[in-house]
Amino acid sequence: MPLRVTFVAAARSSPLLAERFEDDRPLDQAGWDEVQRVARDLVPLAAAELRYCSPTPRSRATGDALGYAPLVQLALRDCDMGRWRGLTLGEAMAREPEAVDAWLSDPRGTPHGGESLLAFISRVGGWLDTRPVEDGGRVVAVAEPSVIRAALVYALKAPPATYWNIDVRPLATTTLTGRAGRWNLRFDGAPAQPSRA
Numbered sequence: 001m002p003l004r005v006t007f008v009a010a011a012r013s014s015p016l017l018a019e020r021f022e023d024d025r026p027l028d029q030a031g032w033d034e035v036q037r038v039a040r041d042l043v044p045l046a047a048a049e050l051r052y053c054s055p056t057p058r059s060r061a062t063g064d065a066l067g068y069a070p071l072v073q074l075a076l077r078d079c080d081m082g083r084w085r086g087l088t089l090g091e092a093m094a095r096e097p098e099a100v101d102a103w104l105s106d107p108r109g110t111p112h113g114g115e116s117l118l119a120f121i122s123r124v125g126g127w128l129d130t131r132p133v134e135d136g137g138r139v140v141a142v143a144e145p146s147v148i149r150a151a152l153v154y155a156l157k158a159p160p161a162t163y164w165n166i167d168v169r170p171l172a173t174t175t176l177t178g179r180a181g182r183w184n185l186r187f188d189g190a191p192a193q194p195s196r197a
């Protein structure tokens with residue numbers, strides 16, 4: 001049986017356009033409300049044998065609110081953005097437009113003084129490949145959307161630029177099945193909608 005790793009995207013702590021690199025802010029009220037709205041569908045994932053989360057406050061709070069009691073994994077931290085940490089993309093672009101363009105176009109580039117996109121994808125992929133596989137098993141990991149995007153690029157062996165074309169919404173789930181070096185993206189069917197008479 002293959003290993004099943006389900007990623008749950010952390011609830012939001014700010015409006016999308018106010019998202020900051022390596023955002024350490026806790027969940028805001030809207031984030032807590034979002035968790036409560038979807039909890040019924042996500043709480044069953046707490047039955048996973050292994051439960052993890054990114055070290056961000058919102059990832060930990062999301063996992064705790066869903067009853068996962070997740071173990072923090074440093075390998076699931078956001079990309080190290082160096083001197084852009086805490087900035088929005090717009091703020092970084094206003095300060096260093098050429099550096100942002102270089103970063104967006106070169107997966108090996110580190111114009112911010114932090115981690116390259118390629119190194120980030122490799123780090124997250126290394127974590128994925130070292131999950132224990134014992135006759136299958138289930139893992140749930142609450143992580144920042146950027147971490148989930150990196151995991152998908154790694155698992156699908158896609159070019160690093162694919163990272164920019166993946167949209168992970170807050171509290172979305174993504175499941176990978178397989179084992180080290182051999183991962184498949186799994187799409188589960190949507191729950192049946194009640195019929196209207």
